[in-house]
Amino acid sequence: MIRQSLLWLSQQDSIFRLLRSNRLAWKFASRFVAGETIEEGVAVASQLAARGITASLDLLGESVSRPEEAIAAKEAYLRMLDQMAAAGGLEVNVSVKLTQMGFDIDEALCLQNMREILTRAAALDGFVRLDMESSDYTQRTLDFFTNELHPSFGNHCGVVIQTALRRSEADIERLITMGARVRLCKGAYLEPPSVAFPDKADVDRNYVKLMERLLLDGNYPGLATHDPAIITHAREFISRHAIPAERYEFQMLYGVRRDLQQQLRDAGHRMRVYVAFGTQWYPYLMRRLAERPANIAFMLGNLVKESVSRG
Ligand SMILES: Cc1cc2nc3c(=O)[nH]c(=O)nc-3n(C[C@H](O)[C@H](O)[C@H](O)COP(=O)(O)OP(=O)(O)OC[C@H]3O[C@@H](n4cnc5c(N)ncnc54)[C@H](O)[C@@H]3O)c2cc1C
Known part of the structure; x- marks a missing residue:
């Protein structure tokens, strides 16, 4: 119920307009952004690199409705790629x-933007992951990846599969056959039971099943989860099948389980942190709160402390 309310709130632009200039809201967001x-x-990517952890940078923003916004976002991504390369x-x-990148405005515009980003990334020997959005976009995203991007850019691009979705097992098999690079996550969006497992235990079981498939036959899968039980399972599976560390990576979000990130790295696994930044942080923050409503208590506690100390 709380999760559903927070995910609903994540789509309310009017609330973001209220919060955008609120210092406390930003203070909390900055835990994840x-x-x-x-x-x-x-700079955060460089700090992580100093600890042996790689990063994937994400400029926050989604569902743009004007071509100028999509072009501005593409230009920002080109600068990001250059600055990552220049940082050393x-x-x-x-x-x-x-x-x-304009997917909802005009697919041709989106394709043009993605081709420019991927061309630059490939020239820098880099990688571009297409995040997966709500299930309204799953088929379109996979088609776009399969037909337009993967044939030209191969291992420089990859997609995301969400284990909450009933369709994902079939998608994973197709992506394995294609040799495509996949990030596996549970899924952060509110989805109807017609397309997604309503029971979390089924989402977790599906995660383990698809993770094992990817570890055995996938192309350098990214295992994106903070779930300690799943991570323990992954480590046992990796060790039992003697899967070398350069065949997969663990992935976590900036601001979440830093201790576990370092433990995995220190144990010899590759670890990548998803580093989100930018001014459009509201939907991202609300999805993080929905994943762990205990964070709301933490946020409210801080709010009370601050207002008491300000007297
Ligand atoms: C690198 C990365 C990329 C992602 N990309 C996408 C994407 O493209 N599309 C998409 O829909 N979703 C994406 N997600 C989000 C993902 O789908 C989940 O919503 C999110 O990761 C929470 O799921 P979980 O696997 O961590 O497990 P959950 O079932 O949410 O949590 C399991 C356990 O993990 C720990 N945990 C989880 N969250 C926290 C937290 N905030 N603080 C402390 N402990 C926590 C707790 O112990 C919890 O009991 C991504 C996640 C990561 C890590």
Whole structure:
């Protein structure tokens, strides 16, 4: 119920307009958001690199409705790629939402933007992940990836599969056959039971099943989860099947389970952190709160403390 309410709130632009200039809201968001500028995002990636952890940078923003916004987002991604390469010691790796590149406005515009980003990424030997959005976009995103991007850019691009969706097992098999790079996550969106498992235990079971498929036969899968039980299972599976560390990576979000990120890295696994930054942080923050409503208590506690100390 709380999760559903927060996910509903994540879609309310009017609330973001209220919160945008609220200092406390930003203070909480900054736990999950690396800053508002490219420089701040790249600085966090460099700090992670110093700890042996790679990053994927994400410029927050989604569902743009004007072509100028999509073009501005593409230009920002080109600058991000260049700045990651110029920083030295960083893998050039970004995550992109197609709706930020104009997917809802005009697919041809989105394709043009994505081709420019991927061409630049490939020239820098980098990688571009297409984040997966709500299930309204799953088929379109996979078609776009399969027909337009993967044939030209191969291992420089990859997609995301959400284990909450009933269709995902079939999608994983197709992507394995294609040799495509997949990030596996549970899924952050509110979905109807017609397309998604309503029971979380089924989402988790499906995660384990699809993760094992990818570990055995996938192309360098990204295992994106903070779930300690699933991570323990993955480590046992990897060790039992003697899967080398360079065949997969774990992935987590900036601001979440930093301890576990480092533990995995120190144990010899590759670890990548998804570093989101930018001014459009509201929907991202609400999805993070929905995943862990205990964070709301933390946020409210801080709010009370601040107002008491201000007297
Ligand atoms: C790198 C990365 C990329 C992602 N990309 C996408 C995407 O493209 N599309 C999409 O829909 N979703 C994406 N997600 C979000 C994902 O779908 C989940 O919503 C999110 O990761 C929470 O699921 P979980 O696997 O961590 O497990 P959950 O079932 O949410 O949590 C399991 C356990 O993990 C721990 N945990 C989870 N969250 C937190 C937290 N905030 N603080 C502390 N502990 C926590 C707790 O122990 C919890 O009990 C991504 C996630 C990651 C890590």
